Amino acid sequence: MAATIVIVDDEPDILDLLKLILTEKTPHKILTTTDPRQALEWCQSQKADVLISDLRMPELEGIELLKIIQQIDPNLPIILITAYGTIESAVEAMRHKAFDYIAKPFRKEQILLTIDKALKWRQEQLGG
């Protein structure tokens, strides 16, 4: 089943790499942006199934984005991307009910696996 995945990161490198990987390896619709507000808008208007967000973004912190999403759609799994060695932030993210986190640098299989798990979780939440 093709799902819709929204990705937001202030680093264009990460967006380019993820888009390339996910377009090649999955049937999903991939929307990418450096603007957290755009991501938020897409999550609603495009009926996103998974949101992948950077933890640290200059315009809106990942945790803040997480809190907003929690209120709008608590069943939307959010995968946070953290920088290597920022384990405290990852713990904080999980405390705020992120679905999972993944530390840079990561292998492409890792993100594919995490997305699969997130999609299954969402289906369960929606009673599918």
Next chain:
Amino acid sequence: MKLLDFFKRKKVPPAKIGEETFKRKYQSFKNLLDANNAALEVMARLETIAEGDFVFDLQYIRTKTGLILEKCKEVIDELNVLTGNRYAGLVPVFEAVKTQIQNEVAPRSPQAEGAWTIPLSQVDRRLLWEVGSKNANLGEIRNRLHLPTPDGFVLTAEAYRQVLAENNLRADLAGFFQEAAPGNLDELAEKSRARRDLLLQAKIPARLLEEVKQLYDELSATLGYQPRLALRSSGLYEDQQFSFAGQFLTKLNVSLSQFFPSYLEVLASQFSPACLVYLAQKGLSHREMAMSVGCLAMVPARASGVLFTEDPTGSQEGRMVIHAAWGLGPTVVEGALNPDCYILAKGREITLLEQRISLKPVRLTAAADAEGLHQEPVPDREQKQPALAREEILLLGRYGVQLEEYFGSPQDIEFAVPAKGQVVILQSRPLIQSRPEAFPAPPVSDQPLLLDRGTVACFGVAAGPAYVITRDEDLVHFPEGAVLVARHTSAHYGLVLPRAAAMVVDIGSATSHLAILAREFKVPALVDTEIATQVIKTGQEITVDANNQRVYLGRAEALLRGQAQKPPLLSEMPVYQTLRRVLRWITPLNLTDPKLSDFNPEACKTLHDIIRFGHQMAIAEMFSLGEKADQEEAYMVRLKTPLPLNLYLIDLGGGIQRNRREPYVTPDAITSLPMRALWKGITHPKVSWAGPVAMNAKGLYSVFSRSLAAPSSQQSEFWLRTLAIVSKNYLNFSSRLGYHFATVDAYVSEVRTDNYISFRFKGGAADEYRRALRARFLGQVLKELDFEVEVTGDLVVARLARYPQQLMEEKLDLLGRLMACARQKDMVMSDEKVMEWYTRAFLEGNYGFEGEPR
């Protein structure tokens, strides 16, 4: 440091004179080893990541290269403490490499941030993100290499942003890049036209008007006349990551009155459909495509052209290729006529090997009384004359070598020769090469041959329906997977190149922009075929065999096998390219043999060289400390053993029986607990130390080719000295056996919480794959022996701690056996199965590896 604590706590018997100095030096040595290990570990990690399966960003590269630089500096500092500043010469070498690395990962430069304009005399690569790669390189050429370039100034990326801001265009344009759908050319063309029009009518901020006026006046004052300008685009990612060859506009012969309309035209050129397709194809849709523009005084060129410092079609190694024609440059790079071709040998002496002079009936000139360029006929007698004089060709060759060395890779250089005066460099960027894929082959017999001539622009074989382009409008209907057939190599055709299966062109050179793009997109391409548009008709199914310069009617299936189009690779993305460029200054090892005369600081080209040099000199220093010591203070003795180990011991206290005063000791004098245990394993009766390992031809070839790759390595000092620094409970054992390097650092006592073994192993003589297999063999065995193991490439790091004394001794014994057995085993590790076999054999105690697979 943990080790010194041991000494304090364990009450090493106080030695007499020199002990304090020795301890201090030993501490430096130990710090150096730690820094060396830390640096090698990060290097191995970056190499693994560069292979192409990871997601990471520029920040990661910055952090990790920063760490390697820090550790490398520590190695240098500790070495200088150890040797009384004998290697101060390493510091400038290190600083030079550091600058190169920092240039590659340059963050925004604080002093230039916010600048809208900068004179060329102040531009270099530190301003990369303000002025774009093309301008930054030109600045380096002018201000660091001091080669002749035109004078001028730069409008920065910030100036572009300010133009957008002034006209409220920023948000609109950012969104446009996201929406642009490369598949629908009609729609794309229409949308891009609308955006271009917006930009072309933009209002220029007053500050920019003023700054340009002032810079132009200064330039006029310097030159003594009011020059016409060449406005050259310099995109932030152009050349740096991708060529964008010919995709952005260059405006030549611009007067001051036409400056801003021309500037806007250059900016708007990034909204051409060709550019948008290029961006999407390269997966660059998230980039801020801010553009800087270089404004250079026009060179009234008598002749101009391009110089490639390697043959772009890769068919001849060590050859430089120059294409030149009369007048201004576009004639050559646009492929409008066949230019002269000069081939140079690139060696200590640059020599002209060959010149092919073409008929050059027209030239472009800059009209003094009008904007733009003017095409005029060349007088008859000059048409067949060489465009370049011999001295000019050789001078260009020397510039080429200089630029290639400076920028660290083969270059693609544009130049002009003024009517009066010497050659001037207009730009230099990395050369994209295409390599031959197959050996020349006879024509296949089952398909009619349409043509068998031309020059290779990009190697490869592909088939598809032919599509002959006669007008630019034809491009809109170019079918996916068709073969582009055209009269000229116009850069406009770049628009459809990503969708083309192959390309065949009547006139044009392998150095034209379109040829560069063909190589970048790996589209098999032939140029200069003269007759392609006459013999090929639109709609015909044809096969282009660029490898052999042939075109067949129909699909030549025999040639097409194994030529499937590959999707874009992760490893070709910008961040990977940056990582590889950075690693060029970090990982290659040029210093291999300490016995050679070029084993000195000046010969260090990379951080790996510096670390290797520092490490080797530190070990040498530790030896000489031992040698210099008074007999009464004899810290160092040689171990008497029939094994080819050349092993020296330095005793920190209680490691060797003290009543002996010979220049050597026998193994039974060793009282160091960890050394005794390790030695027991190394000399295990079933472990063989005799002779080289038996290997098959492939293994031997793998060693041979590696030795060739590192020409300075010699077999003469195959068994270098091994150093063991010991005390009653401590051992630091460093050996370089052949091409690999192993260290054991261990502490063994009755207090089990103090006990540890740390083992590291790196290198080998065989190729990368075999070395990695041996590393995995070691890793698997060590895991079975309860070590915590990390294997990265050919690096093995293993640790074990807090076992009781007896178990620690057993583990060291087994480690000794393993080190002996792993010797040269990289050469026999031909595949996974063999590696698994050796692992089992070792664990079963078959140390002689009887019945080993062949």
